[in-house]
Structure formats: structure tokens, C-alpha cells
Amino acid sequence: MLKCNHVNYIGKKYNILIIEDAQTINNYIFKTLSNMGHSCDQSFEFSKAQSYLEEKDYDYVLLDLNLPYLSGYDLYNEIRKLTDAKVMILSAETDTEQREALFKLGVVDYIVKDNHFNEAVEELGNIFCKLEQNNDATILVIDDSKFLQISIKKILNARNYRIVPAYTGEEGIQKLHENDVNMIILDMELPDARGLDILRKIKKEKHFSNIPVMILSGTNNPETIRDSYKAGAFDYISKPFNVEELVLKVDMSVDADRKNTEILCKQQLLNEYKDAVDRSSIVSKTDLKGIITFVNDKFVEISGYSKDELIGKPHNMVRHQDMPKEAFKDMWETIQNKKPWYGKVKNRKKDGGHYWVNTVINPIVDYDGKVVEYIGIRSDITEMEDIKEELEQNLNITSKNFSEAYKLSKEYERAIDSSNILSRTDISGKITYVNDKFIEISGYSEDELLGNTHRILKHPDNSAQIYKELWKTISSGKVWNGQLMNRTKDGKTYYVDSSIIPIFDEAENIIEYLAIRHDVTDIVTFHQELEDTQKEVIHKMGEVGESRSKETGYHVKRVAEYSKLLAMLAGLGKKNSELLYSASPMHDIGKVGIPDSILKKPGKLTDKEWIIMRSHCGAGYNILKKSKRPILKAAAIVAYRHHEKWDGTGYPKGLKGEDIHIFGRITAIADVFDALGSHRVYKKAWELDKILDLFREERGKHFDPKLVDIFLDNIDKFLVIRDKYQES
The missing domain is CATH 1.10.3210.10 (Hypothetical protein af1432)
Incomplete structure (x- = not known):
């Protein structure tokens, strides 16, 4: 099961005790960690450190191994008696045997006082974060040696990893199914199977194929190493292993698993976005010649055709005879120039009926700038357009049935008002009317909007050229169609497909402007x-x-x-x-x-x-x-x-x-x-x-x-x- 809701440990603060007799070094560590927001105490000798540890609980102890009167293993053992905190060693020595022994005893890091000491101290914040992340990581260790199992568990438990032991290949496969495993340490020779066979079995199962597997082997010949990598091993380590090497490779393997999980989660989120658009919109794709290559269920439902009847056919099979040829000519010229086309289209159903769609057709271009396909995303506006057509027909009336027409016009007005975001302005652009949907999406009250201009909604990222072209179009008596990015009262962004229509009096003078909008925020946000x-x-x-x-x-x-x-x-x-x-x-x-x-x-x-x-x-x-x-x-x-x-x-x-x-x-x-x-x-x-x-x-x-x-x-x-x- 893919887990995408990870705990964020960045910014978590810790209680830290610094035990270091060199004042300059102690003060530098104290200042650096305090600036990160951690709560730090300083001690320059063991007796003071002992008092701190008896009085207070710490998450981490940074320990200099050479204090006055007490040093080395004796000092470490005394500290371990006083606290369960994780210990990081500070030392100017490069005694590799001592380092190895201390890692085996549970030390989580070893910071050498050399030319890179300052960088190592500044890196501690990231180390704390990764150690906390390890609480969410489970490592399956498949090895028949009890001594090795105990040793690895002690080393990796100190770094917060959860260890699941298995002593045979069969038991390892069983526990792999029972636990949410982030990494596997696999012995090459098991009592019941070869490690390579177990590795191949794991990699064949899709659910486990991405889990990093580190091979643990007593042999170090090139053939074994090659075969391990070819079978899908993430890493390889020889026995007897160096503890620091084991820790480093385990950390790298688990980090790779985390990043792989992040990628899979992003892909899953991407698919969910695609599904959301597929469920909420009428979608089709065509090749460069207009041949349909994909339709979703909503397209099938509204057109009345099956997918088999649509795919492989030209898109004009749903073209309605009422649509002027000029509209499609404009559409093709626009999208072939690699620009999206916006408009309303009347289409024909299989049974001869019709439907209206508010349409956006996007050309999809490749790296070379060549159009490779077109995708159309539509919303059904049949009810509104049918009402408008009927309104136009019924208003061409005599005084005899004026009363009936007036009543019908009010019903049509109510229907349009309830299904669209509407506003009206005078010729200077001052708002004279807004409907409830306008108020709802903008967040402003009616009183705040009336008498104001639409600049109150203007988004700072919109170019001035858009508004210049808008006013030029409508003031010349033409309808402006386009998409606008607006801003609500509380600063949130929303997007609307807008039609702004000049309204004329009997003398053909513009007396006001009517704006009809549809909320397309979800579609734009998806893109x-x-x-x-x-x-x-x-x-x-x-x-x-x-x-x-x-x-x-x-x-x-x-x-x-x-x-x-x-x-x-x-x-x-x-x-x-x-x-x-x-x-x-x-x-x-x-x-x-x-x-x-x-x-x-x-x-x-x-x-x-x-x-x-x-x-x-x-x-x-x-x-x-x-x-x-x-x-x-x-x-x-x-x-x-x-x-x-x-x-x-x-x-x-x-x-x-x-x-x-x-x-x-x-x-x-x-x-x-x-x-x-x-x-x-x-x-x-x-x-x-x-x-x-x-x-x-x-x-x-x-x-x-x-x-x-x-x-x-x-x-x-x-x-x-x-x-x-x-x-x-």
C-alpha cells in the first residue's frame, strides 16, 4: 500500500546537551544549534554534565571523548548509564577501531574536529530531521546468523529504524507480505535458499519490485557482485562489514525509497487530477487531421455515440448544420497557430438532436514546437442556449400576446440568472447589477459592488493589454469572449470564462454592458x-x-x-x-x-x-x-x-x-x-x-x-x- 501522507519533521526542536571542554568549540556548537531553534545546555566537564543529565531529559548528547579526568569508553559508558538520549561523538582523534566499536555500542554519529568541523555542525539540523524520519522506516533483515541479527538491530535501532528479523528465505518472504518494508538486507547464503533466488523472487512481485535490497555476503568476487546488481540489488556489502559503511548504505537506500515513494505519490496525484477533469468535463482528443483518438464517458453520454463509433472518425461527425463554417475555420486557424480556442459550439447527437458546449481546444506541442495533438475540454450549456434561442423567437411578438411574452421573459431571466455569474454595468463601467452567484464567488457584498467598477476584482498578474482589447471590442459594439483571472475580497484567485455583451437601445446606441461568466477555476488549477x-x-x-x-x-x-x-x-x-x-x-x-x-x-x-x-x-x-x-x-x-x-x-x-x-x-x-x-x-x-x-x-x-x-x-x-x- 502506497503511503503518501508523510510526517514533516522539518522545524522540530530538540533538547541537546553539549559536553565539550574546549570553550571555543562548545560555544560555536551552542550558538549554531540555538540559532536553529533548539534548546541547548553547555557543560565543560563530566560532573556538570552528570548534574544536567540527572535533572533533565535530553534528545541528543554531543560528547567530547577526552574530558579532564575521564575519557574514551569509560566516559561513554558513564553517560549511557545516565541517559537514553542519542549520543554523537566529538573527537579530534582518527582511531578507526574506536570509531567502529562506538558505532557498535549505539553511537549515531562521529564528528571529527578537522577542517570540515564547522560544516559538520551546520549539517546537524538535517541529521536530526533524517533520524526522526527513520521512525517511519522498516528494514527487513534476512540472515540466519543470530549474532549478526542482534548486531545489526542494535546499530540501526540507534538510528530509529524498526528492524524485522527473518532467519530463512521463506520466513523473509512471509514477513515481507506482513510488514510495510522500506528496505531489505539480504544474506547471500540462507539455510533454505540462495540469496540471489530470493532477490529475483522479490523483484518479480510488482508490489515489492521498487524496494531497495542490499546484499550481505561473505564473498567479494566480481561474478557474485555482478549477478547481484543484474538481479536488481540496490547495493552490496561484504562480511565482515564496516559499521559506518553499513549505516551509510542503509541511510542511502532508505532515502532512495523515500524519493521513489514521493515520485509514485506525485504520479498518483496526477492521475487523480486527470480523473477529476474526466469526471467533471466532456473531453476528447484528436490527431492533427481532426481524427478522434480519445473520448471520455461524458462525451459518449451527451453525443449518444459509443466509443467504438467515435474513435478513428473525424470530429466533424458531430457537427451541427446550424454552426457556420466560419466558426470552424477560425477554430482551425487558431489552434494550428498553437493558440487555445475558446467558444460555444452546437453539436449534433446520434439521434439527430442537438447539444451546446462551452469549449476550450488546446493544441499540445512537443519540444520542437510542433503540434502533436489537440485536446478539447467542454461543459454542457444546452439548457441555457436553448432558453436564449426560445427567448429570441418569442420576443418577436405583437401587443396581443405581450403579457404572456413578458411573463416568459421573466422566467427566462430567472433561469439564466440562477445558472451563471452575471453582472451589468453602465457605459462608464460602473456596476449596476450583480446576481447571487457573482456575490458568492467574489466574496463582496452587493453594497460593496454596486457603483464600483470591475477593477475591484482585477488581479495584479493580468496585463493591461487584456483590458485595453476588451474595452476596444465592446465599445465598438462587438461581443468580447475570453478568460479572466480575478481576485476575491480575501485575496484568493479564481478564473472565469466571460462573454461581455453590449446592450443597444432602439437607436442602436450602447446603453449598458451585460457580462455572463462561468467559473473554470478547477480546470485552470488542474493545468x-x-x-x-x-x-x-x-x-x-x-x-x-x-x-x-x-x-x-x-x-x-x-x-x-x-x-x-x-x-x-x-x-x-x-x-x-x-x-x-x-x-x-x-x-x-x-x-x-x-x-x-x-x-x-x-x-x-x-x-x-x-x-x-x-x-x-x-x-x-x-x-x-x-x-x-x-x-x-x-x-x-x-x-x-x-x-x-x-x-x-x-x-x-x-x-x-x-x-x-x-x-x-x-x-x-x-x-x-x-x-x-x-x-x-x-x-x-x-x-x-x-x-x-x-x-x-x-x-x-x-x-x-x-x-x-x-x-x-x-x-x-x-x-x-x-x-x-x-x-x-
């Missing part, structure tokens, strides 16, 4: 949510790809911001710059298929390993290339081209100069600039001057010379982004 969700899913997928190489979500964010800025400065325009901003986080998505033994290798790669590493460009392209969505098509280009070089020495295709897509050339600069300035497992961060010298040297070799010049001329703007999204 916005659809776009925002798609972007968020892409960023999360990008983070998943980066997290396997121990890079952070901030790398993804910075590359996206750099790419957008460089695209704008290079003259790509707002639309293409926003598209690249959304797509660039996926530049390294292909790395999800690269083994950790290569991806996380701290040393230089062998020739064979380098060939495998370079394959991530093609892998990322293959993941994304079949999508028809503009963002994912752009992401496919970025993934495939960002390692090409201007002089043709790059990969995977060895393209040269402007044969490399501009998105790939821009992302290459953004990615390299951020990578060189960031710490990696295989290198330290470069100084800024050294980075800029490299770009000058590689101008016209690795990088597009024009883009390099733009980048260097505007380096201050890129540094603002770098400083804004620093690792916390």
Missing part, C-alpha cells in the same frame, strides 16, 4: 497543478540519479538555476530557458544504471570502468526519448549531449560545434562549474580562480566559446546562485 507536478517529479528523479553518486539535491538545483540563467543571457527566451530549467535536473539520470563499485570509486577508473561510466548518457536518453512531453524530450537531449565537447572529442557521439544541441552545450558549462566547485568522493572542491582559468583554457575546446564568454562576463550572477544554494 497548473499538472505542470508543477511534472516539474517536481522530474526534479525528484534527478535527485534519485544524483543520490547514488553521493551528490545532493542542491547539485541538481544549482545546475538547473545555472542553466536557466545562461540560457536567458544567451538569448534563448523565457520559454526555452524555463524548459531547460525543468529538464536539466535529469542530465545524469542514466547513472541509476551504473554499479556503485564504479560510481562511488574514489580512485581513477580503469579503461573498462570508464567505458561503463560513459554509457550513462545513452542510458538516460533511452529512458526518456519515447516521451511526447516537451520537458522529458528536452531532458532526453540534455542527458545525451551534455558530455559532448565543442572540438568533437566528447562522448557518446563525438559531435562538434553547433551540431551539439544548445541545451547540451549550456548544461555542460553548468554541470562542470558546479562539479569543480563541489567536494566529491574522488576530489576536493577547486578554488574559484582555478575553475575560471580552466574555462578560459577550454574555451573553444571543451566548451562553446560564445557561451564561455557570456558565462565569464556574468560570473557574479552565477556566484549569487552558488551562494544561495549552498549545502546546509
